[in-house]
Amino acid sequence: KKLGFNSDFSIYDEQDSKALMKQLLKELGIDSNKTTPQSFLEKIDYLKSQYILPGDYRKTASFHEQKDVVVYDEYQKALFRSGAMDFGDLLLHVVTLFKEHPNLLESYRREIRYILVDEYQDTNHVQYLFLTALGKPRGNVLVVGDDDQAIYSFRGANIRNILDFEKDFPGAKVVRLEENYRSSKFILRAANKIIEKNKERKKKELWTARDEGQPLRCFIGHNEAEEAEFICREILKIKNEELSFKDIAVFYRTNAQSRALEEALIDYHIPYRIFGGLKFYDRKEIKDLLAYLKLLVNPSDSQAFLRVINTPARGLGPKSIENIVKLAKKEGTSLMQAALKLSMNTKGLKNFVALIKEFKNAATSLSLVELIDLILDRTGYLSGLMEMKDPVAESRIDNIKEFKGVAWSVNQEGLNPIEQLQKFLDRVSLSSTNENPENISSDDAEFVSLMTLHLAKGLEFPVVFFSGMEEGLVPHYRSLESEADIEEERRLCYVGMTRAMNIIYLTLANTRSMFAGNAGTVSTGFYRYPSRFLRDIPIDCISEDSNFFSEIGSVESVSDLGGEDGEVDSHVAVTTGYEIDKFLEVDLRKQKRKDMSRQSRRSTFKLPDNVENGMRVSHPVFGEGVVDRIDGDPEIDSSQTFITVQFDDFDEPMKLVYKWSNLSRIN
Structure with a gap:
């Protein structure tokens, strides 16, 4: 009542x-198809988690955030008029009450004798304000948490809350719970060595009374398909060793990585379940793009037509679609033919029909990748996602890149464009319609668990496959410019590794198509660096038994990559089958990386300085070369711009992301 609520x-x-x-955006004249209601709600929820009120936000918001300021302010007013609060308001308003009415705060302090908080490393600022307001005077607070598992900053969590606890509560007693009851000694030692490199942490080291266990098993595949096949073969071996499928989990950094894993699991008849997301080909953006492509091959496909006619929104509502359906039924024609007849009188429909004709001619x-790029560009699908600038949109963009990577793999087979498109659709259809070999609907059914690293927190599995241990994935490429973000990625790696009880595999790929799914990409794809975190693992924690690695081609254990003090730069098994030997011919991992200081190897990539076509450039690993082409505009978005370079030591050009290409000019 003190705030005006009943x-x-x-x-x-x-x-x-x-x-x-949704109602509010309509009243404000804001197109909810360009910026969704959910996007605004997530931004507002984040602001509330930081105790930023509309008035405070107005003072600090940039020019581009002015629309957000208006929406936040109007949303709060609309809630108040409705006599309602959302979940974020529950703490926000209580903290406001405590600030504006100290007598009320004091009454609660007298009533509440003790305060206990779990998972304190995941608390946000408004929760911190609530806790300190109630507990600071008397110090009657007990918190439990692990700063090494603080991985939710994107949700508003602030690691400083736990790191500064002794400053906030002078005289606090700290009890370190360092005994681990889950993982073997090998796993804990490797995980400890990775996390101890973080500067912003409380010093501690997990130990266990368990036995040594088995050394970490590592594998590098030629591409993500070989990586996924290796994982499947090992799963079947483990299953034959009297372990259950439910004892096994596969972790990945981004949802887009699940595609190759799903296809391999289906091929090997291994039941699986994805937690926290849909199967790859069931995701909205993938189904939308597939519908466009299907319509080009079969204009009579009614389901594909209905999915894309107003996707993205082009002003064709239910009434327009109803008229098309009625005419098609009346004349016994396809929906596309009916739309063609009605398009003369409807601008939106006319534009849609013209787009489909353009795509069909193209x-x-x-090439298939160029066709997908054309659809994304001309429909505004990709630009719409990029404008949203939220984690969901970023995940969808990653999925589209992975989808283009699949298309790129078809491009390599020398078929004409129409044959490529048909083969691609056939492949996708087989991948998306295959049923898991076992019914997994019951609670006690057997299946391998697939999930992102963030979802794995708090869980444990006897066997863990940690896939995609590469720069750009772990740590993620969006984190490379901030030391704080790098440290959170290191914590995420630590969390993933410590989910394993008995056995852990660390796998990666030499090339990954999601980073090479653009027109003009060479057959080798985009070369991947092993994750910097692999360098921190002691070599005696890594299995030297080549039986743990690929059964395709010969295997070489790489153990000397220029490390110091008993450390190595990367502990992986390198398959020399396929064409991977071209990377070993110039001895990239030894000769060139040895010449780089440990400090320079760990520095973040720099933007190339005014690089142009035909210019000679230098790369710290690939050496010198000539810029062949630049796709995109780095001034608009350097993370979506690609630079193709013909390096002197390579037969074919290599496409790099401009923002992280780490190139320098040779004058």
Whole structure:
């Protein structure tokens, strides 16, 4: 009541908030198809988690955030008029009450004798304010947490809360719970060596009374398909050793990585379940793109037509679609033919039909990747996602890159464009419609668990496959410019490794198509660096038994990559089958990396300085070469711009992301 609410105020759940936001955006004249209600709600929830009120936000918001300021302010006013609060308000308003009414705060301090908080490393600023307001005067606070598992900054969590606990509560007693009951000694030693490199942490080292266990098993494949096949073969071996599928988990950094794993698991008849997300080909953005491609091959496909006719939104609502369906039924024609007849009188429909015609003509001459790029560009699909600038949109963009990577692999087979498109659709259809060989609907069914590293927190499995241990994935490429973000990525790696009880595999790929899914990409794909975190693992924690590695081609254990003090730069098994030997011919991992100081190897990549076509450049690992082409505009978005370089030591050009290409000019 002190804030103007009645005691019987409503609490809006997610659906209530979304409905209110949708209505509000309509009133404000904001196109909810370009910036979704969910995007605004997530931004507002983050602001509330940091105790940033609309008035405070208005003072600090940039020019580009002015629309967010208006929406936040109007949303709060709309909630107040409705006598309602959303979940973020529950703490926000309580902290405001404590600030504005100290007598009320004091009454609660007298009433609450002790405060206990679990998972304290995951608390945000408004939670911190709430806790310190109640508990600071008397110090009657007990918190439990692990700063090495602080991995939710993107949700507003602040690691400083746990790191500064002794400053906030002088005289606090710290009890370190360092005994681990889950993992073997080998796993813990490797994980400890990785996490101890972080500067912002409380010093501790996990130990266990368990036995040594088995050394870490590592593998590098030629590409993500070989990596996934290796994982499947090892899963089947483990299953034959009297372990259950439910004892096995596969972790990855991004949802887009699941595609290659899913295809391999289906091929090997291994049941699996994805936690926290849909199967790759069931994801909205993938189904949307597939619908466009299907319509080009079969214009009579009614389901594909209905999916894309207003995706992205082009002003064709239910009434327009109903008229098309009625005409098609009346004349016994396809929906596309009916749309063609009606398009003369409807601008949006006319534009849609023209787009499909353009795509159909382009499909006869463009490569599959170029065709997908054309669809993404002309429909505004990709630009719409990029404008959203939220984690969901970023995940969808990653999925599109992976989708283009699959298309790129078809491009290499020398078929004409229409044959490529048909083969691609056939391949996708087989991958997306294959059923798992076992029914996994019951609670006690057997299946391998697939999940992102963030979802793995708090879980444990006897056997863990940690896939994609590469620069750009672990740590993620969006984290490379901030030391704080790098440290969080290191914590994420630590969390993933310490989920394993008995056995852990660390796998990676020499090339990964999600980083090479653009027109003009060479057959080798985009070369991947092993993750910097692999350098920190003591060599005696890595298995030297080549039976743990690839059964395709010969195997070489790489153990001397210029490390110091008993450390190595990367502990991987390198398969020399396929064409991977071209990377070993110039001895990249030894000769060139040995010449780089440990400090320079760990520095973040720099932007190339005014690089142009035909210019000679130098790369710290690949050596010297000539810029062949630049795709995109680095001034608009250097992370979406690609630079192709013909390096002197390589037969074919290599495509790099401009922002992280680490090139320098040779004058």
